[in-house]
Amino acid sequence: MAVTTFTTLPPAEWMQRPGLDRLAAALGEGAARYVGGAVRDTLLGLPVADIDVATIHPPEEVVRRLQAAGIKAIPTGIAHGTITAVSDGTVVEVTTLRHDVTTDGRHAEVAFTDDWQADAARRDFTMNALYADMSDYRLHDYFSGIADLHAGRVRFIGDPLRRIAEDHLRILRFFRFLARFGDVPDAEALAACVVRANDLMALSRERIADELLKLLVARDAVGVLRLMVDHGIWQPVLPEVDAAAVDRLAALVAAEAAAGIAPDPIRRLASLLDIDNAEGVTARLKLSNVQRKRVAVALGDANDHPLAMGYRLGIEGAVDRLLRTDDPNGAAMVAGWARPTLPLSGGALVERGLARGPDVARALRQVEDRWIAEGFPDAARTAAIADEVVAQALRATSNA
Template sequence: MTALTGQPWLQASSTRAVMAALEAAGGPGCARFVGGCVRNALMGKPIDDIDIATVLKPDQTEAAIRAADLKAVPTGIAHGTVTAVAERTPFEITTLRRDVTTDGRNATVAFTDNWAEDAARRDFRLNALYADAEGRVFDPTGEGVGDAAAGRIVFVGDPETRIREDYLRILRFFRFFAWYGRGEMDAAGLAACEALAPGMTRLSAERVSKELMKLLAAPDPRPALRAMSDSGVLGLALPEAVPLDLFEAMAPLSDDPVVRLMSLLPADERLIVEVSRRLRLANATRDRLADAAIAARDVDLSMGDPAVRAAVYRHGGRAVADGVLRRWAEAPDRADDARRLLAIAEQWAPPSMPVGGRELARLGVDPGPETGRLLKAFEDSWVSDDFPTEGHAERLAALVSPQRG
């Protein structure tokens, strides 16, 4: 039997406390680790979350956790989930389930004590893996361990059936391949995703955008994006996507999913705002994408250092850096120029405007539209001269004098 070895999280006192609490209520073997923690342990990848499956019903789980003087949070009782917190570490504990009805978005479930039934409702075989408190791995599909070793992303059972249960699994197929896949994609799974892609219209915008951003954060999402594009899935998830040439060049330059998303879209701030609204992206993401599109118009890899500083002053360092990355992806042979511009955009701190209305008032200019015009003229001159640190009074007086004449 396969076993997990060398896993600090498995031996941690917090983990042992939660498993001991569950087994005190349901007996040995009533709870097993499931999904990502088992998969990643087998694949030698970092463990982010620890999920546990149990034959205990939700109320029994909650009672068992509280009886061990641990914190229990009923995070999803209707779906069988209770979160235990031990030593500030959360453990999501879910009762074994089987699907009763599904509609492509949500499922009505019934609780079960059958591990095979619970495995049968999961998406991919390498996610239908369980391990007991001692690290012994259980593989109900008989293929999950092998898939994890080989980097295969294969649906549990019939791919079309799994997808019709939840159309988000189409995007998850590509996302998991981007993170864990090796070699060629599973042909049956890919064909099912292509055939059923129109069903993604049933999904909420938040679910689509969340999966897309997770996919774009993968170390190298390019093979998955190519397959998404060729199958028509990308065109349905992101109809505004441009051809992948820019994305192919951008992906190695930055692992930031927002920058990679930027390379999939035209540099058109109005369209970007529309896309962000449709996908319900976070406001910060929307603003960053729009700012980068605006800054890109002022970015040229041939620009001198003063021009870069002027762009940073006008648009902000991050927007200019994002614009530089876009131009670099468009001209991969200009790496030295791009790195020079990036260094300025990321390290140079723009100074504050050195004069204001008070200085103009001292020169006899009354508050009003003329104040704004003169300050704008001063700022343009100051920026074009690369932010000199002296001579502000003289520069401002020179602008005011012609008005007095």
């Protein structure tokens, strides 16, 4: 992914968000810089969602300055130096420059500093250690991050083994960033991830799930997952993600493209699993009940007409299942379909002579089944179906 060489950030939509000028003025000239994703993605011409700012001011001073400027200051992570600023409705995370004192692979104890390069040195990848002045957008690149963006190279800052020891999640972040931004894996970084793969067992399954779901919708999810499988990265925590699973994901990605349907992380996760392991994996990853149910629905058989599936499973469930079973035309049909409502109620069956209770419920299901099978006909045809079903039910009752 190419990036043009700049000495300042090029203009971007996010720079016009209300309140950023007020925030810059409150923090002071030269005392605060945009950092991380907003800088990286602007250089790549990508849309920016979150805005992060680094500052030399201690957290208490940040709060004081924001309040003096009439900007809302929320101490979301004040112990680690982070204040959430809400300026004219624009939300920005403002964090004091830091360096790590101790780390245990999951958490870090930090100390505040006014050294920009020390703050950059504690970040994971060179492309995430790019800063731009809030006043004039002048760029600061301490570890050749812009060159790495040019090369499509995800590279750790410093010794990769040490960086992974500081935070084991960086293994999964490396592969996610490679899938999103990279072209060729950095050999030293890849080797370190292989050596430290067992460190993933120390992470919470929620953090693993979060990274996996983000990776699954990245630009080169299939290629990077295959690389991870080939190097045994998933073996310690998700051995179910094997070569066959990646083949199924590749087929799903192709079906999504053919149907013109956007990638979805839960649908793609379902493609990695099968009916035998899905329940165990989704429980291990601590997915929500809604997500677990969606995976289970996606793994069912596609043995009905696409619109019938759309009615019975819901649009989302039918699309997931049809794409997983390589029916992009059926999935596209359902995705653009307005799910109808049965134009008949149980009360209409009572009016036709059925007694209230289980007979009505049973007859209504029969009407609905025939209505679906006939392609969701109009109210007149549905009424005729109801007449036939009720007549049959009444004859059965009289003959009993």
